[in-house]
Amino acid sequence: MKSTIAPTQYRLGAAELEVLLAMVRTGTLAAAGERLGVDASTVFRAIQRIERGLGQPLFERSRAGYRASELTKALAEQAERVEAALEAARTAAQAQPEQITGTVRISTTDTILHGLIAPALQQLQPQHPALAYELHAGNELVSLTRRDTDIAVRATKRPPQHLVGRQLGMVRAALYTAATSPLALSDVEAGHAAWIAPDDALPDHPSVRWRKKRFPKAQPTYRVNSLLTVMELVALGMGVGVLPIFLAQARSDLRPLTGSLADCETELWLLTHPESRHLRRIAAVYGHLAETVQMP
Incomplete structure (x- = not known):
């Protein structure tokens, strides 16, 4: 679609923002239509109408779906604020x-x-x-x-x-040990630390995937079915474990050995x-x- 200067008379409304937000969240016309309670063709026409009004494409079409442009992502962020404001307004009114x-x-x-x-x-x-x-x-x-x-x-x-x-x-998550533990990251890398990790109840947890990738030979000494239990055992000094930063940072008995782990985000x-x-x-x-x- 050829980009032109957007007509000054075109104004985005709440309905248009709702359509864009649904497309950004789902990536397909059918899924966006299901969220909005309309069919896919209605969503398609709405996007075309918005793009004509703004004078530029908002999505890159591919077989995998619709990928949002930077402008569309910015509009979606504003749409989320509108959505939250409407929720708050409804609550206040009621x-x-x-x-x-x-x-x-x-x-x-x-x-x-x-x-x-x-x-x-x-x-x-x-x-x-x-x-x-x-x-x-x-x-x-x-x-x-x-x-x-x-x-x-x-x-x-x-x-x-x-x-x-x-x-x-x-x-976000990081690798932690007890605050009183003398362990350093180099000790973990050398295989001198016991691991505390989720068991088969969380086989695809990001921390499990990260450990297997970063320390493929490490076998947990303690397997538990709760991240809260991982945290408590680490705090006792029983080993190291990957913990959510929002939870661990409030604990004075825990000490991070790494920064935020990108693979665990x-x-x-x-x-x-x-x-x-x-x-x-x-x-x-x-x-x-x-x-x-x-x-x-």
Whole structure:
């Protein structure tokens, strides 16, 4: 498409931003249409209309899908702010005079629950004292499609396309030892350290993949089914382990042996089902988490 100067009369609206955000999040017309509740051809026509209005292409088309341009990524960031503002506005409009009641079911992992979600809910509770919470901490992805949960907070680079949500930032990790341990990274590289690592309950965890790539001969001395347990055993001086920085940095009994490990980075997503996101009890909690749980 030939690039020209955008007509001065063209103005992006909330509907156009919603289309662009759906395309950036999904990468295909069909998946974006499913999020928006329209067919793929409607999404295609909407993108064409926006591109004509702006006078430049917004996506690079390929067999793999639609790849967003830098301008489109910038517009998507603004669209996420609009989305969050609308969520907050809906919550504020519904907060009075009727009190928000009911139960909100939240699914996440133990580390995210203890390090991020619980502190955020503690702040929210005085605002909505009649709300109750069912908190599921597990490594399996509880299904929002079957309504097993209302809100999911997950570390993933591939959030399910049928859900709506927003990225809260990046989860970063480093290799840690106990604060009192004399171990240095060179000791680990020489094979003089015991490893504490997730067991088969987390076979594809980024920390497992990183260890096998960086230290292929290292065999964990302790295998556990929880990253919280990895952290506690490391703090006791029983070995080294890869831990989320957001959780470990608050502990005075832990000491990092490395900086942030690029291979262990992943995205943190706040997810819910499109049909339930505007329910008052879910919107209140979703909006609060979107505002308060922010990763660097």
